[in-house]
Amino acid sequence: MDxxxxxxxxxxxxxxxxxxxxxxxxxxxxxxxxxxxxxxxxEALKECQTDQYDLILLDLMIPNMTGFEILNILRDPSKSxxxxxxxxxxxxxxxxxxxxxxxxxxxxxYLIKANLTPNELVDFLGQIK
Amino acid sequence: xxxxxKLTRNSKDLVFVILAINLIIIFGSLDIExxxxxxSLELSLSISGLLGVLFxxxxxxxxxxxxxxxxKIIWYTIxxxxxxxxxxxxxxxxxxxxxxxxxxxxxxxxxxNITNTVNQDLIKxxxxxxxxxxxxxxxxxxxxxxxxxNNENVKFVNKYAATYLGLEIDNILNKNIYSILELxxxxxxxxxxxxxxxxxxTAISTKSWERVKLNLxxxxxxxxxxxxxxxxxxxxxxxxxxxTLFDHTKQxxxxxxxxxxxxIAIHExxxxxxxxxxxxxxxxxxxxxxxxxxxxxxxxKMKATNDQLNLFVNNILNVARIDNDEMILKxxxxxxxxxxxxxxxxxxxxxxxxxxxxxVKIDPNIPEVGIDRISIQExxxxxxxxxxxxxKDSKKIIIKSYLNxxxxxETTIQDFGRGIPESIIGNLFTKFxxxxxxxxxxxxxxxxxxxxxxxxxxxxxxxxxxxxxGEGSTFxxxxxxFDLLSKEQKNLVNNEIIQNAHGWINNHSYYRR
Numbered sequence: 001m002d003x004x005x006x007x008x009x010x011x012x013x014x015x016x017x018x019x020x021x022x023x024x025x026x027x028x029x030x031x032x033x034x035x036x037x038x039x040x041x042x043e044a045l046k047e048c049q050t051d052q053y054d055l056i057l058l059d060l061m062i063p064n065m066t067g068f069e070i071l072n073i074l075r076d077p078s079k080s081x082x083x084x085x086x087x088x089x090x091x092x093x094x095x096x097x098x099x100x101x102x103x104x105x106x107x108x109x110y111l112i113k114a115n116l117t118p119n120e121l122v123d124f125l126g127q128i129k
Numbered sequence: 130x131x132x133x134x135k136l137t138r139n140s141k142d143l144v145f146v147i148l149a150i151n152l153i154i155i156f157g158s159l160d161i162e163x164x165x166x167x168x169s170l171e172l173s174l175s176i177s178g179l180l181g182v183l184f185x186x187x188x189x190x191x192x193x194x195x196x197x198x199x200x201k202i203i204w205y206t207i208x209x210x211x212x213x214x215x216x217x218x219x220x221x222x223x224x225x226x227x228x229x230x231x232x233x234x235x236x237x238x239x240x241x242n243i244t245n246t247v248n249q250d251l252i253k254x255x256x257x258x259x260x261x262x263x264x265x266x267x268x269x270x271x272x273x274x275x276x277x278x279n280n281e282n283v284k285f286v287n288k289y290a291a292t293y294l295g296l297e298i299d300n301i302l303n304k305n306i307y308s309i310l311e312l313x314x315x316x317x318x319x320x321x322x323x324x325x326x327x328x329x330x331t332a333i334s335t336k337s338w339e340r341v342k343l344n345l346x347x348x349x350x351x352x353x354x355x356x357x358x359x360x361x362x363x364x365x366x367x368x369x370x371x372x373t374l375f376d377h378t379k380q381x382x383x384x385x386x387x388x389x390x391x392x393i394a395i396h397e398x399x400x401x402x403x404x405x406x407x408x409x410x411x412x413x414x415x416x417x418x419x420x421x422x423x424x425x426x427x428x429x430k431m432k433a434t435n436d437q438l439n440l441f442v443n444n445i446l447n448v449a450r451i452d453n454d455e456m457i458l459k460x461x462x463x464x465x466x467x468x469x470x471x472x473x474x475x476x477x478x479x480x481x482x483x484x485x486x487x488x489v490k491i492d493p494n495i496p497e498v499g500i501d502r503i504s505i506q507e508x509x510x511x512x513x514x515x516x517x518x519x520x521k522d523s524k525k526i527i528i529k530s531y532l533n534x535x536x537x538x539e540t541t542i543q544d545f546g547r548g549i550p551e552s553i554i555g556n557l558f559t560k561f562x563x564x565x566x567x568x569x570x571x572x573x574x575x576x577x578x579x580x581x582x583x584x585x586x587x588x589x590x591x592x593x594x595x596x597x598x599g600e601g602s603t604f605x606x607x608x609x610x611f612d613l614l615s616k617e618q619k620n621l622v623n624n625e626i627i628q629n630a631h632g633w634i635n636n637h638s639y640y641r642r
Contacts, residue, residue: 023411093392095392114406
């Protein structure tokens with residue numbers, strides 16, 4: 001909505017469902033984001049640690065290393081250098097409350113993918129400061 | 130050595146050991162399997178021909194299995210009477226039942242171990258003036274144990290209990306058990322009710338519960354266990370109740386997570402929904418100007434259908450949550466006008482594709498309400514969706530919201546469709562969709578209304594329906610102004626401001642703040 005201003009932000013999309021990342025990339029590119037897609041957990045962690053992204057969209061169910069594990073490592077100073085990227089969990093998985101509480105402490109937002117369209121996602125990212 | 134005598138007299142272990150030794154002496158040195166085999170062989174030889182062979186085969190199969198299994202259980206129990214240093218039952222690398230001299234030797238070994246530990250404990254008692262029950266009995270039984278006085282205060286707790294709960298013994302002692310163990314039982318048959326009953330009716334009572342859930346604070350995961358309690362009014366110290374816990378966290382948390390299955394199923398359903406939503410958006414964005422009106426309306430219908438399916442998927446999840454007692458609401462002060470308008474906007478397309486007009490009358494003087502945004506939106510979506518579904522040929526739905534006489538914020542949704550038969554109106558908010566007799570009459574309404582009622586109840590509001598067959602239905606519900614709610618339910622209103630400051634956009638939806 002107020003997203004007419006093009007951004008030059010770098011965003012890492014961690015998503016193993018190719019059709020979804022394709023749709024997200026399209027919408028993000030249209031709004032000026034520079035997008036990189038990674039579909040493998042181990043590779044995703046390495047990419048996050050380069051700390052060159054403003055935003056990270058992190059799916060929880062990805063192969064080789066889950067989104068939980070990646071989040072835990074990134075937010076644990078003894079395991080990983082702190083990064084400046086905002087981490088937005090994008091998943092279709094509902095959590096038990098105890099697990100959700102844990103994620104709440106570490107991530108900047110939590111989204112259910114099925115509840116928003118790619119353009120709504122872009123709008124949402126525009127609100128994240 | 131008086132304590133030691135008392136101990137050996139009272140210790141169940143030792144009584145059992147001595148009993149077992151006496152039994153062995155009666156039996157003598159005996160290989161019981163060999164003896165039983167010989168018995169069946171001799172019996173079969175006395176029967177001639179094929180029948181004899183058959184009898185031999187059958188008895189050889191049956192005798193060890195049926196006859197020996199209870200003996201085997203006792204034998205195993207004797208062999209591993211006292212736990213090892215870690216408090217665990219030692220492993221037995223022996224399958225053949227030998228109740229003769231081997232067992233005697235085993236028992237002698239065990240008695241040696243027990244007396245040895247008692248000796249050490251007695252020395253400690255003399256030096257440190259500790260309690261024999263504390264040091265010997267409870268800390269050598271590898272189960273969490275709590276002993277309570279008549280006021281349910283913890284008077285004794287063993288180290289396994291403290292470790293299990295992740296607490297220090299000193300933080301448990303003299304506290305009320307209910308403040309230490311925050312338990313959820315699978316039914317109304319709880320520890321609390323049993324204890325009250327035991328106090329009123331019996332002098333001694335024992336009771337066990339399966340699948341008890343313990344909610345621990347902070348980051349500790351939930352524990353699941355079987356729980357057993359023993360009540361004895363005549364306890365000389367006045368410590369009437371003993372509780373033991375048998376941990377089954379691994380097993381129960383796995384099969385207790387029916388919701389996990391639901392979560393996985395929903396995850397799978399949502400992936401194609403996400404994609405359809407995305408593609409529909411691309412189509413409507415890119416082709417909007419080029420499509421003829423009919424195709425354009427099809428794209429809109431696709432979107433409306435997709436939203437409807439998404440609502441249904443969320444409903445399934447919510448029913449599972451309500452049934453598992455896992456729906457947790459966080460009530461915040463919110464602008465009702467804004468929330469209601471947003472929900473109506475979101476569902477407007479669904480009405481539009483069916484040619485239905487939504488008439489909205491929201492009073493301007495409605496105060497801020499105390500609600501859980503996502504949940505209330507689900508209520509609104511369900512009620513609006515039902516109104517659209519059951520509008521039949523009528524083309525109007527009236528939505529009103531106002532402050533009612535009791536000072537609650539009331540919202541009504543009126544359709545002019547088929548209405549609801551009087552015979553089923555009383556059951557409308559119960560978990561109705563499972564009643565196969567009524568399903569055909571009511572269609573899918575049960576699920577959404579059941580959820581709506583649970584959510585409105587949790588908001589301390591009311592939900593109601595007025596309907597006349599053939600003329601339509603009006604569904605209404607109330608929520609409380611935030612000021613009223615915070616006055617009445619101080620503990621209910623969670624302070625979520627801290628989380629917002631952290632940049633957290635709460636929970637699972639785009640629209641939640």
